[in-house]
Amino acid sequence: MEPVQYLRSLGGVARTATLLRAGITKRQVAELAELGSKPVRGVIALPGCxxxxxxxxxxxxxxTCASAATRHGLWIRDRPARRHLAVTHARVKAFIPHRTIRFPAHEHLPVASVADTVLHALGCLELSEAVSVAESAVKSRRVQLPLLKKLLAPNRSARARHALSLVTGTAGSQPEVEARLLFIAQGWRVVAQAQIPGVGRVDFLIEGIVIVEIDGHAFHDDRGSFVEDRRRTNVALLRGHPTLRYPPEVVWRDPERILREVEELLLNWRMGRRGQ
Structure with missing residues (x-):
């Protein structure tokens, strides 16, 4: 790969040491510097990097943390207002620092490992975001749950350990994580990815009665899945499990609506049973 192409493959910016290790000569490094700039010593950046x-x-x-989550393909809804960096140097104000680095970083890019990214997120981010990042890493087998538990021993952050206690590695999407946390906070008995005879797996079974499904953007993109869903819904109802469905937007923008409707359905269903 020729030097400019290689540098662009690294996002258009890299340390000169990284370029030299890749086999690019000192003369070629100097030529790259002429094409771009040297914003700090030992770093070359092309325009638009x-x-x-x-x-x-x-x-x-x-x-790391929220700033590395999307780089690793982990679930996080919002871009952080301030960047998160893993550093070992003195105090800073331009970013949110994380000072513990346990695993080797990416070989060529300035990105912390998946494990460090998750550990930093668990102790730093708001609960739903922290659990979402960790959930996706465990679900995709990028990091093992027992390893995270071991690294977050009792003498570590209680906040991080609480977030980790809510990670199951079973969710199918980030909105599912947020919905599960909503239901748990309400004090309901929640079974995620519940198996119901004749119906199959559902996202949530609440209080042993109400099914809640969080429908993704690709939901029902063909006639076959549409028909199958109606069959599942009907069978579930016949077995005593009414179903509520929500798109991700409702989970994010109007969670109170979900809680209100689930609570109302639970109440009406129980009253109907008592009246029989």
Whole structure:
């Protein structure tokens, strides 16, 4: 791969040491510097380079936590207002620092490992985001739950351990994680990915009665799945399990509506049974 193409494959910015290790000569490195700039010593950046990578390299750190989650394909809804960097140097104000680095970072990019990214998220982010990041990492087998539990021993952050206690590795999407946390906080008995005879697996079974399904964007994109869903819904109802369905947008923007409707259905269903 020729030098400019290689540098662009790294987001358009890299340390000169990284380029030299890749076999690019000192003369070629100098030519790259002429094409771009040297924002800090030992770093070459082409025009239009990845701004997060440039920021991390300029501050001698690694993207981590919320800033690395999407880089690893982990579930997180919002881009952080401030960047999160794993660093070992002194105090900073330009970003949120994480000072413990346990595993080797990406070989070529300024991005912390998946495990460090998850561990930092567990102790830093708001609960639903922290659980979502960890859930997706465990679900995809990018990190093992027992390892996370071992690293978050009792002398570590109680906040991180609480978030980790809510990770199951079974959710199918980030909105499912948020919905499960909503139901748990309400004090309901919740079974995620419940198996119901004749119906199959459902996202949630609440109080042994109400089924809640969180429908993804690709939901019912063909006639066959549409027909199958109606069959499942009918069979579930015949077995005493009414179903509520919500798109991700409702989970994110109007969670109170979900709680209100589930509570109302539970109440009406129980009253109907008592009246029989």
């Amino acid at each position: 990845d701004s997060d990578y440039l920021f991390a390299l300029a501050h001698n750190g690694l993207l």
